[in-house]
Amino acid sequence: MAPGDLDFERLFRDAPALLLVLQADAQFTILDATDAYLRATFTERTKIVNHGLFDVFPDNPDDHSATGARNLRASLQRVMTSRAPDTMAVQKYDVRRPDSTGGGFEERFWSPVNSPVLASDGRIRYIIHRVEDVTDYVRGSLPEAVQHEPSDAVERRNRALEREILQRSRELDALNRSLQQINEALNTEIAERKRAQNWLSELLRSAPDGIIIVDREGRIVLANDQAGLHFGYTTEELTGQSIEILVPDRQRRSHTEHRARYIATPRRRNMGEGLELLGQRKDGSFFPVEISLSPIETAEGLWVAGIIRDITQRKQETEQIRRLNEDLRRHTVELEAANRELEAFSYSVSHDLRAPLRSIDGFSQALLEDYAAQLDQTARDHLARVRAATQRMGVLIDDLLALSRVTRSELHPEAIDFSALAESIADELRHTYPARRVEVDIEPGLQAMGDGRLLRIALTNLLSNAWKFTEPRPIARIRIGRYVAEDGRSGFFVRDNGVGFNMAYAHKLFGAFQRLHAANEFPGTGIGLATVQRIVQRHGGRIWTEAAVDAGASFFFTLRSEVPS
Amino acid sequence: MENKIILLVEDNPDDEALTLRALSKSNVANTVVVARDGVEALDYLFARGAHAGRDPEDKPAVTLLDLKLPRVDGLEVLAQIRSAPATRLLPVVILTSSREEQDLVNSYRLGANSYIRKPVDFAQFTEAVRQLGLYWLVLNETPGDPPGATR
Numbered sequence A: 001m002a003p004g005d006l007d008f009e010r011l012f013r014d015a016p017a018l019l020l021v022l023q024a025d026a027q028f029t030i031l032d033a034t035d036a037y038l039r040a041t042f043t044e045r046t047k048i049v050n051h052g053l054f055d056v057f058p059d060n061p062d063d064h065s066a067t068g069a070r071n072l073r074a075s076l077q078r079v080m081t082s083r084a085p086d087t088m089a090v091q092k093y094d095v096r097r098p099d100s101t102g103g104g105f106e107e108r109f110w111s112p113v114n115s116p117v118l119a120s121d122g123r124i125r126y127i128i129h130r131v132e133d134v135t136d137y138v139r140g141s142l143p144e145a146v147q148h149e150p151s152d153a154v155e156r157r158n159r160a161l162e163r164e165i166l167q168r169s170r171e172l173d174a175l176n177r178s179l180q181q182i183n184e185a186l187n188t189e190i191a192e193r194k195r196a197q198n199w200l201s202e203l204l205r206s207a208p209d210g211i212i213i214v215d216r217e218g219r220i221v222l223a224n225d226q227a228g229l230h231f232g233y234t235t236e237e238l239t240g241q242s243i244e245i246l247v248p249d250r251q252r253r254s255h256t257e258h259r260a261r262y263i264a265t266p267r268r269r270n271m272g273e274g275l276e277l278l279g280q281r282k283d284g285s286f287f288p289v290e291i292s293l294s295p296i297e298t299a300e301g302l303w304v305a306g307i308i309r310d311i312t313q314r315k316q317e318t319e320q321i322r323r324l325n326e327d328l329r330r331h332t333v334e335l336e337a338a339n340r341e342l343e344a345f346s347y348s349v350s351h352d353l354r355a356p357l358r359s360i361d362g363f364s365q366a367l368l369e370d371y372a373a374q375l376d377q378t379a380r381d382h383l384a385r386v387r388a389a390t391q392r393m394g395v396l397i398d399d400l401l402a403l404s405r406v407t408r409s410e411l412h413p414e415a416i417d418f419s420a421l422a423e424s425i426a427d428e429l430r431h432t433y434p435a436r437r438v439e440v441d442i443e444p445g446l447q448a449m450g451d452g453r454l455l456r457i458a459l460t461n462l463l464s465n466a467w468k469f470t471e472p473r474p475i476a477r478i479r480i481g482r483y484v485a486e487d488g489r490s491g492f493f494v495r496d497n498g499v500g501f502n503m504a505y506a507h508k509l510f511g512a513f514q515r516l517h518a519a520n521e522f523p524g525t526g527i528g529l530a531t532v533q534r535i536v537q538r539h540g541g542r543i544w545t546e547a548a549v550d551a552g553a554s555f556f557f558t559l560r561s562e563v564p565s
Numbered sequence B: 001m002e003n004k005i006i007l008l009v010e011d012n013p014d015d016e017a018l019t020l021r022a023l024s025k026s027n028v029a030n031t032v033v034v035a036r037d038g039v040e041a042l043d044y045l046f047a048r049g050a051h052a053g054r055d056p057e058d059k060p061a062v063t064l065l066d067l068k069l070p071r072v073d074g075l076e077v078l079a080q081i082r083s084a085p086a087t088r089l090l091p092v093v094i095l096t097s098s099r100e101e102q103d104l105v106n107s108y109r110l111g112a113n114s115y116i117r118k119p120v121d122f123a124q125f126t127e128a129v130r131q132l133g134l135y136w137l138v139l140n141e142t143p144g145d146p147p148g149a150t151r
Helices: A008-014 A035-040 A068-082 A135-140 A151-206 A225-231 A249-264 A312-370 A377-408 A418-432 A452-469 A503-508 A528-538 B013-025 B038-045 B074-083 B101-109 B122-139
Strands: A018-023 A030-033 A109-118 A124-133 A210-214 A220-223 A277-280 A286-298 A301-310 A413-417 A438-442 A447-451 A476-484 A490-496 A543-547 A553-557 B005-009 B031-035 B062-065 B092-096 B114-117
Touching (some): A377 A452, A377 A528, A413 A452, A418 A452, A452 A490, A452 A528, A528 A543, B005 B038, B038 B062, B038 B074, B074 B092, B074 B101, B092 B101, B092 B122, B114 B122
Parallel strands (some): B005 B062
Antiparallel strands (some): A109 A124, A210 A301, A413 A447, A490 A553
């Protein structure tokens, strides 16, 4: 016969034990009871099933010291929270006699156990309440002699003993509870300490700096992984060794002395205090270390914890920074010298290179004036070419000097009304070339941050170029406006409808003396755009161009320190 | 106007010849005294050295001073002219090749009355000299001149 064929309901109800099955709810609703239980409590199944436990089994209203119901509820609640069986002390819990036998309460002593029935997910499904009726035992425990005393005296002694048993029982119960609580607290503390210890030892082990703890004799008590890595030992090899094996040979003696002094007057010494030290690896090589020390008072006496940092990389970096700084200083000195040289050169050019030109031009002119009669047309033409070349050379020198001034002069950035600046330059050009018809369209409200004098030079060059290269157009059009790149950076553009140029030569455009047009076509020294580029670069910006032959040219440029619009 | 002296301080003989030519082209017939370096210019002005016998009160109407000069340079000459009471108010025109900012600033700071840059183009140079002569020898009045008097 398989267990599944057993009649469990029958087996349960006929079980020779006092059992209640309770719902794990707030009322502890009774679900079933054994027949033995029903008999012991003078009740019937139908009267208690589906009723709250304490509704059908209240305390004896005549016993004002009754605590049975309260204790039972507390025990059931403990089962609910701990999900573990709870054995109660012996309880006095009187039962109601059936009305057929006169009603009222009958005195009873019980020894209850409450036990949870857990579902597969761990939650409480039911609580089984098992009691034993110990009334006879409680009464039967009275000494033999006492039982033969007169009945009222026996009754009194009985009462006294009952009270004492109950009292002891309660005390035991309370003691049990507090022991359980202490036990729980101890368990929690042990778990926490274990966690903390694990955490601390893990921290110590995996710390990025080497940590070594030595006792007052200088023996290594503890070394972490990183300390081992620094010195090329395993932590096991280090433990128990003298700390001096990690000190270079020739410093061991002084290290021992230092250590003795430290033990005598221990104090915390922070990283970077004192001298830079060398550590010696297992293979005999040295490396620079930085060490901080702190004394630790232990049960075994004074220990010293040292944190050891390998500063090889830092020293290399420091050295590299020092070298870079030195390079920078040297370059600065070289640059300053080059600048001074350039300054002297420019000064010399300004004074000395122009003087011979003046002589050539002046005396050519004197020849033309004083010896006009002796000179034929060809000779006069030659002299005219000499003079033209001389003057052109003069302009070249002036432009070069202007370019060099742009490079040398100090930058004084300020907020510039770029639209107004463009307008004033356009006015000057209109005045210089009154015969030209040029439509200039300037976007209003353009703002720039830059050196006003240099920006004027740059924009004058760009506009003069636009003016010059639109010369063949019946109506020249020049536009000046804001340019916004895809990356949000903005700058300016100068666009014209002039003769343009082949983009294949665009890279030559900004070099000094580079020209894309013949001088007899469009005059110029080829220094203007080099000057513009120099100015833009000095403002941290860049300049580029878009053009096509006969389709105009656009110049774009940015200035780093621009006023946001 | 004919009696007024022009002191030309110029070390370059070409520039000297061209300046003299430009002056004569502009019909400036004044006596032009040429000093070929800074020391000579100061000796003339303070009537010492080679010019020891000269009457120091006979001051030039205008001094045309180059900046780049042997021995004592133009700025130093200007400084000495301005620091001596006798020549403190003497009109000094800087006539030089340079348009360097530092030269301009230093000249005016030391008390130059004017700063002219010699153009490469001789026609322009002549025009500049003509205007110089007109201004300093004809139009300009100096504290030393009795009103309406000509020397």
